[in-house]
Amino acid sequence: MNTSTTLLNVNEIFYSLQGETTRTGFPSLFIRLAGCNLQCRWCDTAYAREGSPVTIARIIQKIEAYPMLNHITITGGEPLLQKETFVLLHLLCNKNYPLQLETNGSISLARVPQQVHKIVDVKTPSSGHHDAFNFSNIQYLQPHDEIKFVIADDNDYNYSKEFLQKYLAHVPCVVNFSPVWGVMEPQRLAEYILHDRLNVRLNIQLHKLLWHIEPKHF
Secondary structure (H helix, E strand, C coil), X not given: CCCCCCEEEEEEEEEEECCCCCXXXXXXXXXXXXXXXXXXXXXXXXXXXXXXXXXXXXXHHHHHCCXXXXXXXXXXXXXXXXXHHHHHHHHHHHCCCCXXXXXXXXXXXXXXXXXXXXXXXXXXXXXXXXXXXXXXXXHHCCCCCEEEXXXXXXXXHHHHHHHHHHHCCCCCCEEEEEECCCCCCXXXXXXXXXXXXXXXXXXXXXXXXXXXXXXXXX
């Protein structure tokens, strides 16, 4: 496929610190693709529904301008809505770039290269899309991948805990419990995790601690 003519609908490309997951704090180049198939209540990137066409060749040029990055984050919106995303993923894997893919969990991961570090959401009741998860995706999770639950209240927490125990007890990947910023107090969620002796990671959004809302672009 000709990368100089293959287009992706891109919302933004920026360099900043990774704010979430086990790579929190490391420099990352974020490629935010436009469009999403869900309308989650707690979405903090609703602006990503809009974008502009950018060739894959141009995206590669942007990446090459940051040789010291720790990893590349393909995010959205929902990046797997665009079939050209798989072209980009395979191309970057062939170039040995460390890749992190953030996806809402509703679209099959079957075509995602195995070496990609996948961050897969399981939507909780308060999001409005607790039935969106594609259960076939569990079979594609590997030890280097991560699941993320965004938790706003006790109902979300109990839902996440039950989902974990029922479907993920034997899945060898990191599970993140992430409090909704300004709604669920991190300390409260931490105490729930410790009380119930859950083997999960408390996922605090570093970029919101540093810059209050979104990552600062460099």
